[in-house]
Each structure stands twice: as C-alpha cells, then as structure tokens.
Amino acid sequence: MNMTRREMIKLSAAAFAAGALNIPVDRDAGAAGDRIEVDKWVKGSCRFCGTGCGVYIGVRQGKVVGVRGNPEAQTNFGFLCVKGFKGYMSMYHPDRLKYPxxxxxxxxxxxxxxxxxxxxxxxxxxxxxxxxxxxxxxxxxxxxxxxxxxxxxxxxxxxxxxxxxxxxxxxLCMASAVGGYVTTFGTDEPAGAYSDIEKARTFFIVGSNMSECHPIIFRRIARRKLKDPDLINVIVCEPRLTSTARIADVWLPADPGTDLAVFHCMARELIKNGWTDKWFIENLCRFNTGKQVVDFKAYVEFLEQFTPEAVEKKTRCPAANIKEAARLFGSQGPTMSLWTMGLNQRTRGVWANNLVHNLHLITGNICVDGADSFSLTGQPNACGGVRETxxxxxxxxxxxxxxxxxxxxxxxxxxxxxxxxxxxxxxxxxxxxxxxxxxxxxxxxxxxxxxxxxxxxxxxxxxxxxxxxxxxxxxxxxxxxxxxxxxxxxxxxxxxxxxxxxxxxxxxxxxxxxxxxxxxxxxxxxxxxxxxxxxxxxxxxxxxxxxxxxxDPRTAYKMAWDDYRNCVKLTEHTIFGMTYERLEKSEAGLQWPCPDEKSPGTERRYVRGRDPIMDMPQIVKVPSSARIYFYGDKNHEGKANVFLRPYKGAEEPPDDEYNFFLTTGRVIEQWHSGTMTMRVPEIARSQPNAYVEINPTDAEKHRIRNGDLVKITSRRGFCILPARVVKVSLPGILFVPWFDQDWDRMINRVTIDAFDAGSKQPEFKICAVKISRFGDPKDVADMKIISSVDEPFPVKV
Amino acid sequence: MVITGSALFIEPGTMDAVLEKLRRFHEVTFHVHSESGTELVVNLEADDTTDLESLCSRLKEEIHQIVDITHIYVNFEDEIERMQAGPAR
CATH class of the missing domain: 3.40.50.740 (Rossmann fold)
Incomplete structure (x- = not known):
C-alpha cells in the first residue's frame, strides 16, 4: 500500500473515529493507528466535566501534540467534546505561572x-x-x-x-446530590452506571443542559434516540428550551425552583395509573416526612394536592406534559434519570434530589439494568477526589x-x-x-x-x-x-x-x-x-x-493512593482492589466497590451477585435472603426513604420590583471561570463573552434589541451584558453563563448566596433581578483574561 | 494543517441526501457509515482550528439534517508551536 503521510493520517483518524462508533473498518485503516507521528501515546482522562472521558495524549519531543479519545474507555468510547480535544492546549499559553x-x-x-x-x-x-x-x-x-x-x-x-x-x-456543585443520596439511600453516589444508558428505554433529563455541559453523555443518549426514535423516549424538565430538548419527546418547562411540585405530580400520576412496583413499595420503600415514618396511604394522601392542573398554575408547566411524562416514566421503562446543577444549586436542592429518587423507588426503576437515578457530577474529580476522600x-x-x-x-x-x-x-x-x-x-x-x-x-x-x-x-x-x-x-x-x-x-x-x-x-x-x-x-x-x-511524581502519587486505599479498605466505598498497577493496565479504570485485586469492580450496587458488599459482613450485614438491599439504611432494614417533602419555591422569587428569574450556567466551549478555556484562542473566539438570553416578548417590552447592552440588577449588584434575544428561555426568565472574567459581565456579582439548609449548597440557579436597556450594541468580544499577576482587582474592597 | 476523524450525526433516513450534499465540501472525506445510517465517519481538513470551527459551522448551516458533529481524533500538526509562539488573540 503506497500512501502519502497525509493519507495515512486521514485513514488513521477515520479508523479511530469508526472504532469509537463501533463501525467496522477495513483492516489497513485500523492498523494505521499506531503509525501517527508521536513518540508515545499516554493513557489518561480528560480534565473537564465529570464524565471521565478516556483519552490518549500524544507526546512528541517532550510536548503534547495531539489527543485522541480512547475507544476502550467505558465512559466515552472514544468520543471527545471541544474542551476535551482542545482544552489541553492552554498548557502552552505564555501566561502559565512558572515560579513561586x-x-x-x-x-x-x-x-x-x-x-x-x-x-x-x-x-x-x-x-x-x-x-x-x-x-x-x-x-x-x-x-x-x-x-x-x-x-x-x-x-x-x-x-x-x-x-x-x-x-x-x-x-458549590454537588453537595445537594450527596445530601439526596445520603438521606434517601443512606450512602452517597449512584447505584448504577453509564452503561444503563444503552439499556434504558426512557430518559428523564432534569435540571441539566446535558448537550452543552455533558456533551459526551448526551451523545450516548442521542445515538439511542436517533437510532430508534419510536422505542426510546426522552423527557426534559428544564425552564429553557435548550439544545438538549431538541431530542425530547416531552418538555417540562417549569419555572425555576418550582419543579418539586412537578415531581410530586408525576408521582401522583404514577400511582393513580398503576405505573408502580408493588413489591418494591412494600419491601424496599420507607415513607418518611423527614420527621416521622408514615405509610404508603399517607404518601398517596399527601400527593393529592399536586393535581396536574394545580401544578400547572404553580409552575407554568402544562398539565398534559406532566401526565405524558409520568406515563413514559412509569410505563415505558426501564427509566434512567440524569441531572446536575439545575437540581443541586438550589435552596431546596436536597429535596429536589429526594423527589427524583422517589419516582424511581415507587416504580422499581432502580437496581435493574437500564434503570437508575443518576446524578451527573460537574467536575472531573468532585466524586473521586472530594466526596470519596x-x-x-x-x-x-x-x-x-x-x-x-x-x-x-x-x-x-x-x-x-x-x-x-x-x-x-x-x-x-x-x-x-x-x-x-x-x-x-x-x-x-x-x-x-x-x-x-x-x-x-x-x-x-x-x-x-x-x-x-x-x-x-x-x-x-x-x-x-x-x-x-x-x-x-x-x-x-x-x-x-x-x-x-x-x-x-x-x-x-x-x-x-x-x-x-x-x-x-x-x-x-x-x-x-x-x-x-x-x-x-x-x-x-x-x-x-x-x-x-x-x-518523582509517580512514586509520590502511588504512596498517597495506597495510603488512601488502606484507609477506606473496610468501607462501602472500598477501592482496596484498585492498585496503581491495575489502574495503569486497565483501559477503562475500575468502579468501586472494589474490595480486592480480583474484583472486576461494581457496575450495580445493592444487588446480590453484582455488588460484593452484599456478601461482606465485615463491612455491613445483609440478610442472606435479600436480593436487593439498600445497605446504607441507618435503620438496618435495607430500605430507602421516599420523602413527603412539602412544596417550597426559591429563596428569592421575582416580585414587583425585581420581576425576572435569573438563572446561570455553562456553555459547551467554556469551563468554569474560563481561566483555561479562554486561553485556547479558537475556543475563546467561538464564545468570547457572556451574554444575557432574553425572550423576545420581554425584549420588546423593554425595547431591547439583539446585541443591545442590558443592565441586570439584583439586590446585591449589577452586570452589563449584551442581549441575545431568543426563544430559548420562557418569558420572565433570563440566562447568563458564568465563565466570563470581565468585571461588567461577572455574573456572580448579582447571584444570591442563600444556601440549602441540609447541603449548604448555594442557590446559583435562581434569584430575582430587574433589567433595563443600557445602551446600543457594542463589541464586547474582548476574550477577557487576567494576563498579569500584578493586574489589580477591578474595585477597592 | 488540522486533520480530524469525526462523526456526523444525522437525522434518520437522510443519509443519501447528506452524502450528496457533502460532495460540495472538498475538505470532507467520507469513509463509512453505521448500520442505522445515522452516523457518518469522515475526515475534516482545515488550515487551523479556527478554520475547522468555520467548516463545522458551514456544514451545520448548509446541511440541516446534521444534528451534531464530534471530533474523535484530531491531528494538530504545527498548532502547538503556534500556541507557544504567543496567543493569536
């Protein structure tokens, strides 16, 4: 085969891509993969978002010169998003701090x-x-x-x-998810795994613009939906008609902070229509007001206030959509829920998490393949590094x-x-x-x-x-x-x-x-x-x-890891079997519990035969007859709590003076406060500044046109941002991404620091603001970064 | 020069139409498609990553059946040297 170098690279690149997609390719193309010009490919993981994408880093002459997705990784199967394959380039930015x-x-x-x-x-x-x-x-x-x-x-x-x-x-990002898991199941982190995505029939995506914030997970779901649109159902509960909602069968546009009522209403519909799992309810659920244990009947009575019509009035979410969402959730399973900051960054964040878990527990949509109540974490090591340690x-x-x-x-x-x-x-x-x-x-x-x-x-x-x-x-x-x-x-x-x-x-x-x-x-x-x-x-x-x-980093990191492995050896979160040697050899890594070096790791928790903790009495005693057992239950009954949480809205809902909801979030190109991604010129150019998304109806009322500068004022401060007049947000709801370092556009000057009483996580997602047109369109695409350590903070504090 | 191995995700039942439209893009080389016909494996070639972004935008604008484009492998060639020479801001 006589190929030019360019042809070789093209063929190799295509082979990697096809491998990631599980599409057979011709043998020559596959074999070409090892001939790309690097000194070595080093296995690792992406350092953005919580998906945990497996990557290979190409190194030539002591520099990183390329990145490719790892097709063997069970998280991303070789796919990467824009941050994944470009973000590392910030390593070589001249602003790098090099000396103390x-x-x-x-x-x-x-x-x-x-x-x-x-x-x-x-x-x-x-x-x-x-x-x-x-x-x-x-x-x-x-x-x-x-x-x-x-x-x-x-x-x-x-x-x-x-x-x-x-x-x-x-x-600031995951504490309410921890609080939700711990209060419902007695122990943190999901029962299932990403592999449920390929086995679920219905997806309930809530409080997450997954297509931008977890694009690789979204792609796994989108692949299923596009491949079999009649079989696979997608419900999106989110106040903005985001790009995630593009693949949705049902959109639940509830006002920010009101979705507790939607979840209770779905539970009511599930029970009324018999889309529940009697065995699960009788054997694995404990109904709990937060103060006392009650029975299923009391739960049913509690839910009566959440009729679809009453909930529509409270939330603006159409009653018919809630009914249809409940039908899909309960009758077209297995169902997998996925959420992130929209549920967590709230003063009722723990409760919101509890109520999603409720839906899974009363329908038995957990502890079986394709069914799980799954919190997507925001950062690459919030789970492993901070929650677990x-x-x-x-x-x-x-x-x-x-x-x-x-x-x-x-x-x-x-x-x-x-x-x-x-x-x-x-x-x-x-x-x-x-x-x-x-x-x-x-x-x-x-x-x-x-x-x-x-x-x-x-x-x-x-x-x-x-x-x-x-x-x-x-x-x-x-x-x-x-x-x-x-x-x-x-x-x-x-x-x-x-x-x-x-x-x-x-x-x-x-x-x-x-x-x-x-x-x-x-x-x-x-x-x-x-x-x-x-x-x-x-x-x-x-x-x-x-x-x-x-x-020597390898020696030091291994010593610290071994110390940690030993410290948590006899816990439900045991990683004792994950030695550095195993992790180095493994293309996909390992899932805990992993109690010994023979353990393949655990895809599904709480299920006998699949979770090793079920048969480890030195960690927790589980009755030998139990097939499914929530062993984190502090009452030692193996049950999970179904909570009768009362409805409560946001800490600071709009009023006559501050008459808009403000919600904040990420965009696909930028990561957190933009300190890395804003230093990759192509990323910076594609999303160079924050903006405010405003519905055309609201824009017209305030005589705001696309690109006009808008002043957003809360009880705490103000920002000035260019307007994007789009139908993405409902009237009365504004959205601003938070990556921008520019003083005028730093939206956390405006947000509220009220926090959840249980998780102590602040309510970034909801506060009340007012808006006014500030001026004509102006080019603010300045891609602001702080280049010098000696640049002073913009105001005296 | 940047060369990618990318996936085009397209709406079901539109593969022939998409392939026909792709012929207009000399920077795109089609290799293989999935059994479902909703995933196409292609190479995208561009002068630099800015040009690559622009190509992706044009593809999405001109072929509305494309739902998403993702790059699975990217060969950056001399991009790193350019980064080290200073930010092209």
Whole structure:
C-alpha cells in the first residue's frame, strides 16, 4: 500500500473515529493507528466535566501534540467534546505561572525560590494557628485536584492540624446530590452506571443542559434516540428550551425552583395509573416526612394536592406534559434519570434530589439494568477526589461523617494518630468559611489564613461582594496554573502542574477511577499539588503523616493512593482492589466497590451477585435472603426513604420590583471561570463573552434589541451584558453563563448566596433581578483574561 | 494543517441526501457509515482550528439534517508551536 503521510493520517483518524462508533473498518485503516507521528501515546482522562472521558495524549519531543479519545474507555468510547480535544492546549499559553511569587510591600509580586515561598507559608500558618487556634487556617480545594492531592490535604488538616476547616468547590456543585443520596439511600453516589444508558428505554433529563455541559453523555443518549426514535423516549424538565430538548419527546418547562411540585405530580400520576412496583413499595420503600415514618396511604394522601392542573398554575408547566411524562416514566421503562446543577444549586436542592429518587423507588426503576437515578457530577474529580476522600468539613475518607465516633476511631487508627486527635465537630462549610475569613485584627473573622488550590472562588462564589474583603485581608496562598481573580487577592502564588504534567487518579460520576500517567514535564519551576502539600506537611512537622514528599511524581502519587486505599479498605466505598498497577493496565479504570485485586469492580450496587458488599459482613450485614438491599439504611432494614417533602419555591422569587428569574450556567466551549478555556484562542473566539438570553416578548417590552447592552440588577449588584434575544428561555426568565472574567459581565456579582439548609449548597440557579436597556450594541468580544499577576482587582474592597 | 476523524450525526433516513450534499465540501472525506445510517465517519481538513470551527459551522448551516458533529481524533500538526509562539488573540 503506497500512501502519502497525509493519507495515512486521514485513514488513521477515520479508523479511530469508526472504532469509537463501533463501525467496522477495513483492516489497513485500523492498523494505521499506531503509525501517527508521536513518540508515545499516554493513557489518561480528560480534565473537564465529570464524565471521565478516556483519552490518549500524544507526546512528541517532550510536548503534547495531539489527543485522541480512547475507544476502550467505558465512559466515552472514544468520543471527545471541544474542551476535551482542545482544552489541553492552554498548557502552552505564555501566561502559565512558572515560579513561586510573593507579594511585596509595594503590592507587586516578586519571584522567590520554592524554599523561600514554602518557608514563608509554613511560618505564617504556624503563627496564625498558635495565635488564633488550629481552625484559623483553612483549606479550600477543588473537584479538579487529583484524588491523591485532595486526600493529602485532607489528611494534613484533619489528621495533622486536628482541624476540619477543609472545604472545596464541590460544595458549590454537588453537595445537594450527596445530601439526596445520603438521606434517601443512606450512602452517597449512584447505584448504577453509564452503561444503563444503552439499556434504558426512557430518559428523564432534569435540571441539566446535558448537550452543552455533558456533551459526551448526551451523545450516548442521542445515538439511542436517533437510532430508534419510536422505542426510546426522552423527557426534559428544564425552564429553557435548550439544545438538549431538541431530542425530547416531552418538555417540562417549569419555572425555576418550582419543579418539586412537578415531581410530586408525576408521582401522583404514577400511582393513580398503576405505573408502580408493588413489591418494591412494600419491601424496599420507607415513607418518611423527614420527621416521622408514615405509610404508603399517607404518601398517596399527601400527593393529592399536586393535581396536574394545580401544578400547572404553580409552575407554568402544562398539565398534559406532566401526565405524558409520568406515563413514559412509569410505563415505558426501564427509566434512567440524569441531572446536575439545575437540581443541586438550589435552596431546596436536597429535596429536589429526594423527589427524583422517589419516582424511581415507587416504580422499581432502580437496581435493574437500564434503570437508575443518576446524578451527573460537574467536575472531573468532585466524586473521586472530594466526596470519596471526604475532603469536606463534615466528612472523613469513604464519605463518612466526622461526627460518628466509630468513623473517627477507624481513621485515627489508619492514620496512626492518637485517639481523639480528629476533631468531632464539623468545620465551616464553604459559604460560612469565606464569611469567616478576614484580617488578623478583625475579631469577627476567626479564619485568618487559607490555602486555595485549583479553583477561583473570587469569581465563582455567589454574591461575591460579600467575600472579597475577607480574601484580601486574610493571608491567602493560591496554587494555580494561571493568574485569576483569586490570585489578585493572594499573598503567595504557587505555580502548579497541569494534569498531564504530573498524573494521578480521577473518579467520575459513575464511581469509576481512572489513572492518568505523567506525559511531560511542567514548565519553569511549576510543581504538582501533591509535592506542594507534602512539602508544607514536612515543614510543619507532619512528615511522618505525609511521607510522600519526594520529587518523582509517580512514586509520590502511588504512596498517597495506597495510603488512601488502606484507609477506606473496610468501607462501602472500598477501592482496596484498585492498585496503581491495575489502574495503569486497565483501559477503562475500575468502579468501586472494589474490595480486592480480583474484583472486576461494581457496575450495580445493592444487588446480590453484582455488588460484593452484599456478601461482606465485615463491612455491613445483609440478610442472606435479600436480593436487593439498600445497605446504607441507618435503620438496618435495607430500605430507602421516599420523602413527603412539602412544596417550597426559591429563596428569592421575582416580585414587583425585581420581576425576572435569573438563572446561570455553562456553555459547551467554556469551563468554569474560563481561566483555561479562554486561553485556547479558537475556543475563546467561538464564545468570547457572556451574554444575557432574553425572550423576545420581554425584549420588546423593554425595547431591547439583539446585541443591545442590558443592565441586570439584583439586590446585591449589577452586570452589563449584551442581549441575545431568543426563544430559548420562557418569558420572565433570563440566562447568563458564568465563565466570563470581565468585571461588567461577572455574573456572580448579582447571584444570591442563600444556601440549602441540609447541603449548604448555594442557590446559583435562581434569584430575582430587574433589567433595563443600557445602551446600543457594542463589541464586547474582548476574550477577557487576567494576563498579569500584578493586574489589580477591578474595585477597592 | 488540522486533520480530524469525526462523526456526523444525522437525522434518520437522510443519509443519501447528506452524502450528496457533502460532495460540495472538498475538505470532507467520507469513509463509512453505521448500520442505522445515522452516523457518518469522515475526515475534516482545515488550515487551523479556527478554520475547522468555520467548516463545522458551514456544514451545520448548509446541511440541516446534521444534528451534531464530534471530533474523535484530531491531528494538530504545527498548532502547538503556534500556541507557544504567543496567543493569536
């Protein structure tokens, strides 16, 4: 075969694509795959969103030069989205932070050595702890840190300092999902897996613009729908007619924050029409008001208030659509629900999660192939890194509450600590933590110092005005790869390595852990977070607790991973069988529970014969006769709670003055606060600035035309954004994406910081605003990034 | 030069019409389709990733039966060197 190089690349690329799609290709094309010009392909996972896409990173002469989807990965089967295949290019942006920086007396940063920077950080942390107590220094991490990193910082704080002042940005995105799983099932994370997508007949997508936020998962569903449109049903419950709704059979457009009524109404319809599972209800459901256990009859009576007509009045969601959604959900199963921030970022987030679980429990749409109540996580390692390692203020490894004496006892033993070392009281949750952060001279602010890694709270916290002063006045240490709004407040900036410059484990939405191997060296003197954490531990006297402070990332990360494996060995979340060697060899990674090295991992929990925990009495006792058993049940009955949650709307619904709902979210091209994706020129150009989506009816009333500048004002602040006049949102609802760093368009100046009483997750998705036309169209496609660490914060705080 | 291995997701029953329209795009090379006829494997060729974005936009605009385009493999060639030389903003 005589091919040119270009033909070879084309054929190889096509072969990869066809392989991912399971389409047979000719043998020559397939074989050509190994002949693309790289020095090596390194297996890893994507570092954006929570899907956990498997990738291969192409490395040539010490640089990453290409990326391809891994067709063997069970998450994405080789597919990648725009962020997946382009996002890594930000690694090579000239703005990369390469050297430790310390803010001088003149306010400007000065380059220092690692020793100088780390000595300063540790001296100051010690001083603050001695002067103000162990809780005076907090850690704020990220669902984008590697698991080994979150575990290490968590261990240092809780086991070393004896402080539970450990939080992370998953509090802002997934806490309500955790609260929902724990209150309903007694334990966190889904029962099923992505593989249910290929077995389900009906999909209930709620509070998620999956096509933009989890495009690869959406593609799996879309493939099924397009292939068999009459068999496969899709219901989308979402106030905007998003691109996800394009494949929907039924759209449930409920006003923001009102969907609790829709879910109860669906439950009522399911019961009235007999689309329920009697055996499941009798054997596996406990009906619960939150205060007391009641019977099924009481649940039925409770639901009576949620007639389709009454719910339509409350929510604007057409009664006929709710009835049809219930019919599809209950009679055309197996049914799989998938949701994300639309359910979680709410003051009733836990309740919303509970009510979706209710639908699955009363219809028996769980613990069977194709049926699951599945929370899609927002970040690549919010599940694996933060939820599972317990790197939140109220948890310990294995997603176990710090308040339980037996849990503390077990972790103290695993960490070699004296009894009583771990504080039994939870630390401050994220909103409380930042509200408590401030100057040494401020007696009302008990937290005086903070280490922040891989996240940008100065941009991502709601109602930012309230929290910037604390960040500025406290001793702030920030680990990142680029200057951000948060580094603008930092006293010390530590340059971090990108995922492909260090490696480590990510755990995605479906309980799957995947190992990325190091591909290339970091630029300048940038270092892995793990090294930084271990060096801080060493300097603060905790080298025995965190001994993995060597320079070889693979050795250090493996040591941390093994320490973590041992710590959670005898828990429902056991990953003991996931050795580094297994994860390195495995193309797809492994799903927990994975109790030993022979375990293939667990696709479906709570089912005998499929979940190893069912037959591990040393972890939890399950009756030998039980086929399905919710072993997280604190009452030891193997049941899940069906909650009779009362209807409650948003914290701040529109009124006469602030007469619009504002909802915020992501767009496909940009990731979080845009610090990486905005540095990939092609991505930046394709979505260069935030905007406000406004319905034509509302636009006409306010004399706003497409492109006009619009002022959006809430009780907390205002933004000025260009208008996109489109029918996507219902009248009365505005949408603004939150990635934009530009001061005028930073929407978290406007959002509300009210939070869920249970999960403490803020209500990013709903607040009341008013709008006015601000001016004629203006080119605001400036692709704003903060290029210099010395660029000051835009306002005095 | 950027060369991709991509999937075009198209509406059921429209494959022949889509293939006919694809002939107008010399930057697109069709290889194989799925049994259902709703997935086409193609190469897209473009000068750079900006040009690639533009090509995808044109494909979606001019062939309305295309539901989605996803790139499964991308060969970037000299794109990285250009990135390192400075942002083309």
């Amino acid at each position: 920086l310390v803010r001088g007396a003149d306010g400007k940063y000065k380059r220092v050595s690692w020793n100088e920077a780390l000595d300063l950080v540790c001296k100051k942390f010690k001083e603050l702890q001695q002067k103000f107590g162990k809780d005076a220094v907090a850690f704020y991490g990220s669902g984008q840190c590697m698991t080994e990193e979150s575990y290490t910082f968590n261990k240092l704080w809780k086991g070393g300092f004896g402080s539970n002042m450990v939080e992370g940005n998953p509090r 317990g790197a939140l203020s109220h948890l310990l490894p294995g997603t176990r509450p710090v308040t339980i004496p037996e849990v503390r006892d077990q972790v103290e033993k695993a960490w070699g600590l004296p009894p009583g070392k771990i504080d039994p009281n939870p630390g401050a949750h994220t909103m409380q933590m930042f509200a408590s952060l401030g100057a040494e001279s401020d007696a009302k602010k008990p937290i005086k110092g903070m280490l922040i890694t891989t996240t940008n709270p100065a941009q991502s916290l709601p109602n930012g005005h309230k929290y910037w002063k604390g960040m500025k006045e406290a001793f702030l240490v920030v680990l990142d790869i680029f200057p951000t709004r948060t580094t603008q407040f930092a006293d010390v900036i530590l340059p971090a390595a990108f995922i492909y410059e260090k490696g480590g484990v990510y755990g995605c939405s479906e309980r799957r852990s995947q190992l990325t191997s190091k591909c290339v060296d970091p630029p300048g003197e940038a270092k892995p977070d793990l090294w930084i954490g271990a060096q801080i531990a060493k300097r603060m006297g905790f080298e025995k607790l965190i001994p993995w402070n060597g320079d």
